[in-house]
Amino acid sequence: MPEDILYSIRNLTVEYGTRAGPVRAVDNLSLDIRRGEILGLVGESGCGKSTIGKALMRLHEVPARITAGELWFDGRNLMELPAGKMPEIRGAEIGMVFQDPMTSLDPVESILDHLTETVLTHEPKTSGAAAKKRAEELVERLGIRRERLKEYPHQMSGGMRQRVMISLALALRAKLVIADEPTTSLDVIVEAKILDLLKELQKEFNLTILLITHNIGVVAEVADRVAVMYAARLAEVGTAEEVFANPKHPYTQGLLKSVPNIELNSAELYKMGGQPPSLLHPPKGCRFHPRCPLVMDICSKEEPEFEPVIGDHLASCWLYQEHEGRGSSERHEVHNA
């Protein structure tokens, strides 16, 4: 594993056991998270992006199960660790920020207790006073006055609670922070503040952040690289500039076109046809082909590889891959379309 990669997901498959049979929420997915970057993971609801977030910490509980794959974190394969060792990594090396700050804090515990408990769980020898001092410094850095530490979650606003959640993830200087829709339930002003804060913290602490969201605007604002997910698989991965300026996968293109834009002149916003596929019976071939405006014969027959299109920019689409019944001229046309 190259030194600049902090977390390498290799062929990860996560299944949910249901009455109708196993549902693959993440299907044979590989993704690298580089040190010090903010990687945005975008996709529609139900495409499996939150499942990846939990899988990275092996937080799954029945009925979800990681059925295959390797999770290389900082030189160790987490899948090979016994389950009893995982709590040592959770919180200490990988932190998590949840979607809804209204419910992700324990209502009967003060903010201070939340923070000191996190510290003491991993460093039982720390004195209470030292843990408190650390908590105070941390929340002040995140913009909460230290006097408010003794308060309970219900006494704080949504934005403040999300700051507390972030401080929990940072309390032990986690190398990787998984932020699962951290701003979805906040209003736009607080959202902007939290995103700015995340960016600042990332620089200050040299954090690596996996930002899971369905909001492509959030990703555009903060992410260094973007991974686009569709139906349990990756559709496209690339630097934020590349993906937004020159999207390769038709799904990404559609996604970007359907974002409301103030400069947009057309009367109606672009609507992607069709529905996301059922993960219980995913379509054969490319999973996007029933909705793809550029669909070809091969798309419904065989699945495209997930491979580089240009340099670091990867996509899984037959448009950029050699196959029977298609010449290089066709590719050129599409490129200019």
Place this chain on the structure above:
Amino acid sequence: MPKNPVETPEILPEGASWEVELNRVGFVRRLLMARRWYGADWWFVAIGGVAVVAFIIVALFPGLFAPYSPFVQVGPPFLAPEAHVDMPVLIVPKKSSVKSLQDLAVPPDANRPQISVVEGYPTAGALNTESQKIDEQIKDEPRGLRLRPVIDRYPSLQETLHAVVDGQDNASVVQESQFKSVAASFPSLREAAPIQGGAFSAGGFILGTNDIGQDVLSRLLWGTRIALTIGFSSSIVSLLVGVPLGLLAGFGGGLFDRLLSLLMDSLYAFPGLILAIAITAVLGPSMLNIIVAISVLYVPTYYRIVRGQTLSVKEEVYVEAARSIGARRLEILSQYVFPNVIQSVAIIFSVNVADAILTGAGLSFLGLGLPPTMADWGIDLARGQTFIQTAWWMITFPGLAILMVVLAFTLMGEGLMEIYNPKLRER
């Protein structure tokens, strides 16, 4: 670490003034202020709470409040509340310095004191018993005084009293009511002291006496101790068993949960008193067995509530968040699930105590509870039932006592439930 702490000015949201106010006052003032928000529920809790504290104090120190021993005969049987006991009294001349029967004792060589009584009344018997008792007490004293009164019997009250006025006798012993009726015609005589004669205590019986002359009030007060002991201990036992089982079943799930829930539900399906009767019938009547029987009855109540709450709490995001900071299963159970579950238990406990007291009294009433010698409300109820036509007070007051205790605990419990957990109301 803080390089540029972001300023968060304290801007209070609208209507937050009371919250600030609340932070500035002490706990007691806060409790009183709560009256404004909770209205009737606050009063329920306050009244119930005061009554519960009062009952607990009585249960701890019944001897301080009870005028008599609850186990011995202290008065005539079937004495109505506030009815006066007609005691034999010692009548002496006004100028005499005698204060009690003992003062009449004389040295062995002197003339024995002469005391007049009315023929055909039990006063002579009482006098005899009492003076024998006094002689027994003073016989070893160095002065060698002896009482041994000579009892002169007269056919009528007038003659008996005249014998004292004339100086034939030193004193007289007549029924108090008799003396009261003629006191005006004997201005030179006065009542010195009641003669107990070993049978009754002097004084009134506020709630009357029962069929064997025990004081109803004293038995009532001592009964508080037994009622609360049964109520609290059985509730605590079922809490100690039911809460951990509910936590483990709800948190762990699986086969253990299924089997335990099946067992608890079948226990719950039994009519409560019938199950308690069955258990005490097998174990035999004793305090411990009653507590065991009632505990078994209420374990499912705690189990079901705790299990249900655990099931919902463990799905909360903050529990997952706790796992994401590296908390282990045991830590999650003890620090995240338990504190969020226990609140509803504390409230149910109070209502449960009331229920257990009622069941305990029911068992004693049916004769399956405590041995009949004990001062217990259920036993008193059962005994009073026999004499409900002639002595209404025997069954009424224990019944009222049960009502009051149950009402106090229920008021407090239900009020607290309304305040803390309005969702439980539907139960």
